[in-house]
Amino acid sequence: MNYGKFHIYTGNGKGKTTSAIGQAIRCAGTGRNVYFVQFLKAQITGEQKILTKIPNICFKKFGIKEFIINNNIKKEHFIQIEKGIIYLDNILKNKKIDLLILDEFNLVLYYNLIKLDKLKEIIKICKTKKIELIITGRYLNEEISSLADLITEMKEIKHYFKKTLARKGIEY
Amino acid sequence: MNYGKFHIYTGNGKGKTTSAIGQAIRCAGTGRNVYFVQFLKAQITGEQKILTKIPNICFKKFGIKEFIINNNIKKEHFIQIEKGIIYLDNILKNKKIDLLILDEFNLVLYYNLIKLDKLKEIIKICKTKKIELIITGRYLNEEISSLADLITEMKEIKHYFKKTLARKGIEY
Numbered sequence: 001m002n003y004g005k006f007h008i009y010t011g012n013g014k015g016k017t018t019s020a021i022g023q024a025i026r027c028a029g030t031g032r033n034v035y036f037v038q039f040l041k042a043q044i045t046g047e048q049k050i051l052t053k054i055p056n057i058c059f060k061k062f063g064i065k066e067f068i069i070n071n072n073i074k075k076e077h078f079i080q081i082e083k084g085i086i087y088l089d090n091i092l093k094n095k096k097i098d099l100l101i102l103d104e105f106n107l108v109l110y111y112n113l114i115k116l117d118k119l120k121e122i123i124k125i126c127k128t129k130k131i132e133l134i135i136t137g138r139y140l141n142e143e144i145s146s147l148a149d150l151i152t153e154m155k156e157i158k159h160y161f162k163k164t165l166a167r168k169g170i171e172y
Numbered sequence: 173m174n175y176g177k178f179h180i181y182t183g184n185g186k187g188k189t190t191s192a193i194g195q196a197i198r199c200a201g202t203g204r205n206v207y208f209v210q211f212l213k214a215q216i217t218g219e220q221k222i223l224t225k226i227p228n229i230c231f232k233k234f235g236i237k238e239f240i241i242n243n244n245i246k247k248e249h250f251i252q253i254e255k256g257i258i259y260l261d262n263i264l265k266n267k268k269i270d271l272l273i274l275d276e277f278n279l280v281l282y283y284n285l286i287k288l289d290k291l292k293e294i295i296k297i298c299k300t301k302k303i304e305l306i307i308t309g310r311y312l313n314e315e316i317s318s319l320a321d322l323i324t325e326m327k328e329i330k331h332y333f334k335k336t337l338a339r340k341g342i343e344y
Contacts, residue, residue: 002339005332007186013324015181015191018198022190022219023342025197029218030341046201047194054222098341132342151329152185158323160177167174169202169270170195170304 003098004130005149006123008140010106013156016136020101021047023134028057032098035091036060039084039104040067040077045172058095060087073111081113092125099132106137109144116143123147175270176302177321178295180312182278185328188308192273193219195306200229204270207263208232211256211276212239212249217344230267232259245283253285264297271304278309281316288315295319 009016042063062084126133181188214235223231234256298305
């Protein structure tokens with residue numbers, strides 16, 4: 001099977017992370033090995049409870065309780081991302097991966113928590129090893145976008161967010 | 173929990189159905205009851221193998237092997253949709269539902285396989301019963317769009333489809 005494409009799900013609308021979850025489920029359902037690596041978020045989510053129970057999905061999280069708001073990056077964010085990169089280096093070297101998902105990784109780059117060259121190296125390794133790669137998040141970097149095989153912009157046409165608090169099972 | 177919003181995932185890009193799958197997983201992970209009803213498609217997919225195993229997700233499919241191409245609607249399409257509507261009427265009346273997903277239902281309406289009024293009735297029942305409703309598919313109807321609380325357009329910026337055949341675990 002011809003794997004090794006690089007997808008980006010970006011934009012300001014709802015559906016980027018959920019789409020990556022759906023793709024993980026679809027791929028795992030065919031018996032393939034999926035690594036779902038979530039950055040910046042630490043909140044326990046509905047998806048986490050199911051993804052962690054599926055044998056051929058490996059779900060990992062590198063974030064802190066507080067998401068980055070108003071560019072307020074904390075030392076703990078750096079520490080978590082650093083741990084995440086060590087984890088990525090390790091699995092890319094040692095594990096059989098069919099689909100690798102780096103959730104919110106566009107933001108990790110946007111906030112300079114990873115170097116552009118490091119991300120380009122990860123993309124290159126995935127291409128070489130025929131690993132399907134998905135990166136999600138707002139603020140897509142132009143150089144990274146030029147390397148993608150597929151980009152979907154999840155565009156907000158209408159959203160209830162201004163009127164509704166985040167709800168368990170829908171927003172997280 | 174304040175459920176009962178109506179979401180639409182539309183557009184020409186990849187991510188509509190996968191996003192609905194992700195939402196199903198997130199919601200089911202919090203112990204809620206999810207009904208995932210897929211229309212027009214009959215192919216066995218990766219997601220199906222996992223969704224059908226999750227106790228509080230009820231996954232149903234009303235489609236035939238051939239998707240509608242060039243407006244070529246077969247009698248079997250009508251028969252399947254009719255069965256699907258009977259199923260919907262039944263669960264909306266008798267089951268405890270937190271999240272209802274009608275995958276490709278925009279297309280069902282677009283091809284006149286369901287009446288606009290019938291869809292409006294379903295939307296109204298979900299609102300009344302505080303059922304979160306997700307409809308996916310291209311060709312969004314304007315009147316339906318005016319009833320939505322959230323619309324995301326999955327917009328294709330780049331796609332490899334022209335160069336790659338559909339791959340198991342990624343496209344289906």
